[in-house]
Amino acid sequence: MKQKLDFESQKKKVSKSSQELSEHFTSDFTLNLELVRKKIGHNSDVNFREFHIGGTGVCAAVIFVDGLSDKELIDKHIMKSLMESFSEKGVISNEFIKNQILSISELTEVHDLNNLVSKVLTGSTALLVDGVPNVIILGTTKGKSRNIEEPVSEVLVRGPRLGFTETLSDNTALLRQHGDNRDLSIINFQVGLRTKKELVIAYIKDIADPDLVEEVKDRIKKINIDDVPESGYVEQLIEDNYLSPFTQVQSTERPDRVFSALMEGRVAILLDGTPFALIVPVTFSMLLHSPEDYYERWLPTSLLRLLRYFAAFISLFGPSFYISFVSFHQGLIPTKLALSIMGTREGVPFPAIIEALIMEVAIEIFREAGLRSPKPIGPTIGIVGGLVIGEAAVQAGIVSPFMVIVMALTAISSFAIPQYSAGITLRMLRFVAMFFAAMYGLYGVVLFFLFVCSHLVKLKSFGVPYISPIVPFRVSDWKKFMVRIPLMMKKRRPR
Amino acid sequence: MINSSKDRITSSQAVVILVNYILAAGILTLPRLSVEKVKTPDVWISVFLGGLIAMIGGVIIVKLSQQFPGKTFYQYCQEIVGKWVGGFLSLVIVCYFFTISAYEVRTMAEVTGFFLLEGTPTWGIILPFLWVGFYLIIGGINPIARMFEIIFPITIIIFLLVTFMSLGIFEIDNLRPVLGLGILPMLKGIKTATLAFLGPEIMLLLVAFLKQPDKAVKVVLIGISIPLIFYVLTVVMVIGALSVDGVVTRTWPTLDLMRSFEITGLIFERFESLLLVIWIMQIFSTFTITYYAAALGLAQLFKKNIKPFIYGLIPIIYIIAMFPKNINDLFKLGGTIGNVAIFLFGVLPLILLSISRLKGEKHETKSS
Numbered sequence: 001m002k003q004k005l006d007f008e009s010q011k012k013k014v015s016k017s018s019q020e021l022s023e024h025f026t027s028d029f030t031l032n033l034e035l036v037r038k039k040i041g042h043n044s045d046v047n048f049r050e051f052h053i054g055g056t057g058v059c060a061a062v063i064f065v066d067g068l069s070d071k072e073l074i075d076k077h078i079m080k081s082l083m084e085s086f087s088e089k090g091v092i093s094n095e096f097i098k099n100q101i102l103s104i105s106e107l108t109e110v111h112d113l114n115n116l117v118s119k120v121l122t123g124s125t126a127l128l129v130d131g132v133p134n135v136i137i138l139g140t141t142k143g144k145s146r147n148i149e150e151p152v153s154e155v156l157v158r159g160p161r162l163g164f165t166e167t168l169s170d171n172t173a174l175l176r177q178h179g180d181n182r183d184l185s186i187i188n189f190q191v192g193l194r195t196k197k198e199l200v201i202a203y204i205k206d207i208a209d210p211d212l213v214e215e216v217k218d219r220i221k222k223i224n225i226d227d228v229p230e231s232g233y234v235e236q237l238i239e240d241n242y243l244s245p246f247t248q249v250q251s252t253e254r255p256d257r258v259f260s261a262l263m264e265g266r267v268a269i270l271l272d273g274t275p276f277a278l279i280v281p282v283t284f285s286m287l288l289h290s291p292e293d294y295y296e297r298w299l300p301t302s303l304l305r306l307l308r309y310f311a312a313f314i315s316l317f318g319p320s321f322y323i324s325f326v327s328f329h330q331g332l333i334p335t336k337l338a339l340s341i342m343g344t345r346e347g348v349p350f351p352a353i354i355e356a357l358i359m360e361v362a363i364e365i366f367r368e369a370g371l372r373s374p375k376p377i378g379p380t381i382g383i384v385g386g387l388v389i390g391e392a393a394v395q396a397g398i399v400s401p402f403m404v405i406v407m408a409l410t411a412i413s414s415f416a417i418p419q420y421s422a423g424i425t426l427r428m429l430r431f432v433a434m435f436f437a438a439m440y441g442l443y444g445v446v447l448f449f450l451f452v453c454s455h456l457v458k459l460k461s462f463g464v465p466y467i468s469p470i471v472p473f474r475v476s477d478w479k480k481f482m483v484r485i486p487l488m489m490k491k492r493r494p495r
Numbered sequence: 496m497i498n499s500s501k502d503r504i505t506s507s508q509a510v511v512i513l514v515n516y517i518l519a520a521g522i523l524t525l526p527r528l529s530v531e532k533v534k535t536p537d538v539w540i541s542v543f544l545g546g547l548i549a550m551i552g553g554v555i556i557v558k559l560s561q562q563f564p565g566k567t568f569y570q571y572c573q574e575i576v577g578k579w580v581g582g583f584l585s586l587v588i589v590c591y592f593f594t595i596s597a598y599e600v601r602t603m604a605e606v607t608g609f610f611l612l613e614g615t616p617t618w619g620i621i622l623p624f625l626w627v628g629f630y631l632i633i634g635g636i637n638p639i640a641r642m643f644e645i646i647f648p649i650t651i652i653i654f655l656l657v658t659f660m661s662l663g664i665f666e667i668d669n670l671r672p673v674l675g676l677g678i679l680p681m682l683k684g685i686k687t688a689t690l691a692f693l694g695p696e697i698m699l700l701l702v703a704f705l706k707q708p709d710k711a712v713k714v715v716l717i718g719i720s721i722p723l724i725f726y727v728l729t730v731v732m733v734i735g736a737l738s739v740d741g742v743v744t745r746t747w748p749t750l751d752l753m754r755s756f757e758i759t760g761l762i763f764e765r766f767e768s769l770l771l772v773i774w775i776m777q778i779f780s781t782f783t784i785t786y787y788a789a790a791l792g793l794a795q796l797f798k799k800n801i802k803p804f805i806y807g808l809i810p811i812i813y814i815i816a817m818f819p820k821n822i823n824d825l826f827k828l829g830g831t832i833g834n835v836a837i838f839l840f841g842v843l844p845l846i847l848l849s850i851s852r853l854k855g856e857k858h859e860t861k862s863s
Contacts (some may be wrong), residue, residue, distance in 0.1 A: 329611065332768045440623070442768060443611050446775045449621055454631035457641035466640065 016036070024112045029059050029130035035113055036063060036128070040120065059130040063116075068123035070142035072414045076101045078125065078138060094132050102127075105402055106139025120194060145170060151253035151275070155418060156292045163253045168198050168272035174255040175202055175268075184262070189220050191234065191271075195227040198272040199234070202258070207265045215279060216267045231271040231278050238269075238280070240460055243427050247421040248461040250286055252280040257291045267462075281461035285423035288312060311416035315426045318410035320437035320445050322403065326352040328441030340402075347397035353438035355399050357406040360431065362389065367411070400465045503706045508640040512701065513718030515643045515780035517549075517694035518650070518725060519599055523606065524826075525691045525726055525731040526748045533684035536670045539730045540681050545688025546723035548860055552841055553695030559848045560702035561711060562855070567698035568796040569757060575851045584843070588699070589792035591839060593808055595693070595832055596785035597815035598825070600624060603778040605822050610750065610771060619768035621816055625809055628779065632787040633805055638705055638781055639844060646776045653773045654725065657753060657766045664737040666758050688858050690833040691726060694781075696840040700788055717752060721745055746822070786812065 023033045033048070040046050053060050062078060081101050097105065110116050110126075116135055120126050122140030148170065151163030164171045172186050176192035183205040191199045199220065201211055219238040228234060235249040236242065252258060253275050256420040258268045259281045269278040279286075288308050293301045326345070330338045348355055366385030370378045386408070394401045410430065417423040429452065436451075459466040504512070527536045560580055563571035568588065573581030604620040612620060631642055674681065702711045731746050736755065742748045753767035790808055794801035821826040 243823070281641075329768065332765060438621070441611055442772070443607050443620065443775065446772050447627055450776065450779055451627045451630065452625060453642055453645050454634075454638070457631070457638040457645070458634040467641065467645070 018465040025116075025128075025133050027131050027133045029061075029128060032128055032135070033061055036116065036126070039113060039117055044311065046120070046425065049079070051079070051083060051131070061128045062125050063120055063128070064125040064140065065120060065123060066453060067144070068121075068142070069125050069140040071139045073104070073142075074125055078127065078140075086380040094129070094134055094136070097127075097129065098136065101140065102136070104138045104140070108137045108139075108246050109134040110137055111135075122296050133191055133378060144275075148174070153256070154252060154254055154290075154418070156254075156290070157294075158295045159292055160256050162255055162275055164255060164270075164275040166273050168200065168270060168274055171255070171270050171275075171277065172200060172202070175259060178255065178259045187217075189217075191220065191225075191360045192228045193224070193226050197228050199359040202268045202270065204265070205260050206268055207263065211464055212239040212265075212281070212464075213267060216269070219267070230273065230274045231269065231276045234269060234271060235278055240462065244455065244459055245425050246284075246456070246459060246466065247287070247419075248280075248282055248459070248466070249423065250282045250419070251276045252279060253277070260291060260294070260427045261286075273494075274275070281464040282466070283461070284456065286345050287419045288417060288490060295492050305425075308416055308418070312422075312426060315410050315417065315423070316430055317433055318406055318413065319360055319430060319443060320433040321484055322406045322443040323356055323434060324445055327438070332442075341400070344400040348400050349397070352403075353434060356406075357402050357431075359390075359393070359399055359403055360392075360410075360434070363407055363411050385413060414485075496551040503638045504636060504701070504704050506710045508720075509646065509701050509705055509711075509714045509717045509832070511643045511647045512640055512780075513694060513697060513714065513843070514721045514783060515650075515777060516697050516784050517692055517722040518688050518777045519602075519720065519781040521691035521722075521726065522729055522777070523747045523749045526742050527745060528683070528691075528712055528728050529684045529687045529730065530734065530739055530742045532687050533680050534739065535674075536672075536734055537674055537681040537736060538684055538688075539670075540674075542726050542730050543693070543723065544681075544691070545690075545803070546687050546692055546719055546726070548685065548689045549692035550716060550719045552844070553698060554712055554845045555848060556695055556840065557702060559684060559716050559844045559851070560699055561708060561807055562848070562851050564708055565703055567703040567795060569792045570703075572847070575615065575847050582583065585700045585796050586793055588696075588839060589702045589789045589796070589834060592785045592789035592814055594815055596782050596789065596835075597812045597818075598828055598832055599778050600812065600817060601816040601825055602752075602829075603775060605825060606747065606771070607775065607789050608750030609747075610767065611689075618813075618817065621622055621813065624779070625813060628783045629809055630784050630788055631803065632790070634721065635801075636787065639787060642783070645781050646780055649722060650773045650777060652854065653769050657770050658728055660766060661732055661736055661752055661756055665732060666738075667735065669735050669738040670731065674835075686837075688726075691835070692722065693720075693833070693836050693840075696786060697784060699844075700774070716836045722829075730733060741746055760838070772841050 023035060025035070025300060033050075037048065040063075046063065047066055048063055050059065050061045052058060060082065062074060063076060081103065082097070094109075098202060101405065106124075108119075110119065111134060112421045116126050116137070119137045126138045127136040127138060129136075144166055145167040148165055149163055150161045162174060164174065175184065175186070181204065184202065185205050186200050186202045189199045189201065191194050199215055201213070201220065218301075220234070222224065223237050225233065225237065230317075231251060235247075238250040250294075258279060260275050262268055266279050266281065269280070271278075289305070293305060300399065312395065325333050325338075326341060330342070333341075345352075345355075350358070364387070369385070370381045373381060389407075390404050393399050394404055406413065414423045414427055417426065433448045436448040438444070440447060456467050457465070507831070508513050512777060529541055533541055560566075560568065560571075563574070564616045568583045568751075575581065576584070600621055603624065604617045607620055608615060608617060642720070695718075696710065700713060701714075702708050705711060705714070729749055732740055733752050736747060736752050737745070745751045750770065753770050754765060757765060786805075788803055790804040791843060793804040793808075819828050
């Protein structure tokens with residue numbers, strides 16, 4: 001919000017200054033250099049190196065950013081070749097330098113200061129030559145990046161160990177590397193008004209719906225923000241319904257996941273500076289599927305998938321069932337079980353909802369604490385939180401042991417959901433479900449179910465109904481949703 | 496407004512809507528109501544015939560609607576019988592729809608209050624239900640159809656599960672003799688049975704939304720066959736387990752059937768809660784579709800946006816739902832609705848169909 005306001009107030013300034021800056025270069029070398037110096041010369045990390053072109057005495061200068069550009073490349077292939085004496089003392093023309101001297105593959109020419117600055121600041125090297133109005137931009141970018149590692153947030157037992165990195169070109173390369181696919185389109189955008197950032201959308205040309213691609217492009221063009229630090233910003237700015245608790249854009253670190261989504265006709269959005277790629281449109285089932293489902297044989301993965309749905313169900317409704325059975329419908333559970341639950345609740349002074357709230361809030365706190373704390377402390381929190389407090393709470397008579405079981409079960413179930421964001425959604429909704437259950441018992445749970453479904457059937461992700469594999473009712477897609485059918489039976493693409 | 500391509504539904508969605516609309520209060524009360532009339536175990540034949548009659552009525556309604564492609568009853572009714580009569584008929588049907596929707600809500604509240612939430616005031620049960628329904632239908636016909644598609648498989652699975660579990664106390668002797676007292680008592684039950692199949696009237700509107708309107712007859716036939724199976728199965732199981740005499744004395748015989756057996760060793764020992772869950776969902780679907788039909792009717796009658804009518808109908812439905820003082824009043828209301836429905840959807844479509852055919856012929860002879 002604040003950023004938006006800032007942006008509003010500075011909009012005018014930006015447009016004014018950009019007018020001033022769109023100055024074209026002339027053939028006057030010193031003037032050109034002065035122009036650049038005035039704009040970015042005050043930065044300590046911008047290097048200006050003036051020299052004479054080999055044997056001719058023609059002035060030239062290279063401008064690059066320390067650390068962003070590959071110095072070795074500049075030394076060997078730009079400076080060295082330019083400063084060597086040329087055998088034929090011909091005219092130092094633009095073409096001559098371009099075609100015969102510089103041995104660098106990525107080369108463009110710019111005419112105005114604005115373009116030069118943006119190129120230099122992203123790691124390219126600018127070459128100014130006296131008497132030439134064009135500035136040559138040489139691709140010498142060597143950004144700081146880490147090695148390609150296994151993604152931390154999505155762990156597979158079987159599957160590629162590759163994960164995206166913070167470098168966009170690495171990420172697009174990972175997609176290309178997947179195999180020769182001529183229809184894979186990667187289209188470039190820039191987002192951010194003050195800090196320009198590269199963003200690409202990727203799709204398979206003849207599988208993805210052209211309307212969908214257009215829609216994605218439109219929404220990305222509409223992004224109106226100063227800086228985009230992470231793809232989460234893009235996600236929030238392009239999603240359909242910002243009030244919905246459900247994520248409408250999937251984020252992933254895994255290239256194989258992105259690629260399989262592309263093959264289903266979805267569109268991927270990759271942003272420079274983050275390993276998290278976005279996939280749109282999202283359908284509900286995607287949140288509960290894992291790419292591994294297709295790497296293992298169909299029978300175990302089908303069962304695991306069903307298990308995951310069951311886990312999601314428990315994670316959402318576990319405590320609310322406990323509340324409604326304990327405080328409303330003791331008659332519906334077997335008598336012996338009801339008696340033993342009642343027995344353990346003997347000393348508990350609170351109604352079931354308070355009891356459940358205490359434990360569920362506590363586990364959320366443990367989880368959050370474990371997540372944010374330094375790695376070595378994490379297990380300690382688990383032991384202190386889960387074991388000590390849980391045990392002590394029961395002995396102190398604050399909660400019943402049965403409640404602790406329910407709480408533990410729901411917590412573990414929510415970890416079984418492969419998507420972190422989907423897990424969060426279910427965790428939030430669980431509390432709503434608990435209040436419904438506390439008000440109306442089983443009827444409340446049914447109401448809540450109807451309410452969530454009513455929301456889901458209305459929700460759309462980029463024009464695609466959120467729950468589309470479930471409904472509209474297509475038997476073939478349904479099979480895929482519930483179980484993972486054997487690969488040789490998968491011949492048709494999902495529509 | 497409603498005829499945009501986005502608001503189309505497929506034939507299978509229409510079937511699901513129809514099934515969900517028909518299956519409602521009937522599952523719980525049909526065995527008692529029909530046995531009261533028939534007094535022999537031949538009720539299932541009556542139910543079967545009732546379903547056939549409903550199919551005929553449904554086909555007539557579809558034929559009528561197919562005369563005016565892309566238009567709902569509210570729109571074409573005025574073309575057939577003129578502006579004023581047509582407007583009046585539409586209003587009556589709108590009233591019918593929101594009354595039945597209120598009736599369903601109240602029935603739900605009564606059953607829920609009795610079996611699940613003793614002591615909770617009726618308004619407390621009704622209000623959240625109304626709001627959830629309101630939230631759904633504000634999205635239009637497509638979300639409604641999709642919602643029903645979620646409810647439908649859950650209903651089928653749980654219903655079949657629960658029904659087959661009660662096989663343990665099923666006694667075939669309770670269903671004998673077949674036609675022991677002749678055909679006459681069986682015929683008495685047909686009217687009651689037919690009323691359980693109230694629902695094909697939604698085709699007055701749905702045909703306009705169909706992607707393939709020419710398949711509407713098929714939709715009706717399938718859409719009524721599925722509830723037919725449900726109802727016959729229910730009646731057979733209930734009478735088979737509780738016997739004719741047992742059914743008459745119980746207000747909600749189907750639920751009593753579920754309560755009368757226990758399967759030990761499972762997490763649940765009793766299954767009426769499961770049946771109630773799907774039944775609440777079924778009531779929800781009947782409630783929403785009739786609510787939407789009423790709001791749509793008003794919107795098309797006054798040629799305005801549908802939203803204000805959706806808002807405006809909530810208090811009306813609430814007041815009507817709270818109107819019956821007790822459960823007997825409620826059943827009387829149900830009876831009245833049934834009688835009105837027989838005229839509105841049994842007789843009226845036939846008249847309108849013949850008028851429009853006659854007009855059409857005249858028109859043709861003139862033009863030729």
